[in-house]
Amino acid sequence: MTLDLEKTVVETAYARWAPIYDAVCGPVMVMGRRAAAEAARAVGGKILEVGVGTGLSFDDYDASTEITGIDMSEPMLEKARTKMASGRYPWVKNVMQMDAHQMTFPDATFDCVVAQFVITLVANPEQVLSECVRVVKPGGKIILVNHLYSEIGVAAAVERWAAKRTRKLGLRPEFPFARLQAWAQSNDKATLVERRKVAPFGIYTLVCFQRTEAALVA
Numbered sequence: 383m384t385l386d387l388e389k390t391v392v393e394t395a396y397a398r399w400a401p402i403y404d405a406v407c408g409p410v411m412v413m414g415r416r417a418a419a420e421a422a423r424a425v426g427g428k429i430l431e432v433g434v435g436t437g438l439s440f441d442d443y444d445a446s447t448e449i450t451g452i453d454m455s456e457p458m459l460e461k462a463r464t465k466m467a468s469g470r471y472p473w474v475k476n477v478m479q480m481d482a483h484q485m486t487f488p489d490a491t492f493d494c495v496v497a498q499f500v501i502t503l504v505a506n507p508e509q510v511l512s513e514c515v516r517v518v519k520p521g522g523k524i525i526l527v528n529h530l531y532s533e534i535g536v537a538a539a540v541e542r543w544a545a546k547r548t549r550k551l552g553l554r555p556e557f558p559f560a561r562l563q564a565w566a567q568s569n570d571k572a573t574l575v576e577r578r579k580v581a582p583f584g585i586y587t588l589v590c591f592q593r594t595e596a597a598l599v600a
């Protein structure tokens with residue numbers, strides 16, 4: 383397996399992506415985003431979007447939700463703030479610059495945490511997942527959507543070939559599902575509750591964890 387991406391590489395990459403991100407990544411990833419937001423809307427309430435980027439997902443929520451977004455890339459957030467200023471997204475309460483490895487929110491702040499196309503490119507995915515569990519309420523959901531490593535066949539070979547070549551672009555096509563599963567198995571704070579391919583082509587996978595309910599004290 384290749385190394386995780388370094389924070390500085392990701393920061394540089396997304397500063398470059400910001401001006402063209404919506405045009406390039408908007409249509410390509412729209413079905414993944416919609417699937418994740420639909421699952422989050424089913425939970426409702428206070429939703430944290432980790433790695434909110436330029437706010438492309440704002441269209442996928444509604445007034446039944448209250449969205450907070452974080453991202454470490456200020457150039458990406460500037461685009462999100464411009465969308466907020468349009469007045470079209472009153473359900474988006476705030477977006478702020480913050481590293482997902484060390485969030486400043488108190489424990490159990492959100493009903494649901496969503497990370498769309500983020501977990502494969504953070505410097506320490508397990509630490510970010512543990513932070514997501516910390517800030518979601520007991521019983522709350524953590525919903526990820528991403529392209530994950532295909533494991534076998536031609537697609538897997540292409541992804542291994544592309545792995546080193548796309549790092550500087552802040553992309554990571556060879557990240558395996560097994561790593562997310564291993565994280566869930568290694569802690570008692572979250573359970574893997576769903577893993578499904580997203581229609582129509584199954585390029586993206588939606589993965590959902592649920593924070594374990596706090597034990598009742600007799």
Ligand SMILES: C[S@@+](CC[C@H](N)C(=O)[O-])C[C@H]1O[C@@H](n2cnc3c(N)ncnc32)[C@H](O)[C@@H]1O
Pocket residue numbers: 392396407411415432433434435436437438439452453454455458480481482483497498499500503504505
């Ligand atoms: C591929 S973009 C996805 C953006 C958005 N979720 C979407 O679906 O369009 C990945 C985003 O994650 C952000 N990101 C990467 N590592 C991060 C970290 N450690 N903390 C916060 N945001 C991070 C990047 O700056 C970038 O905006």
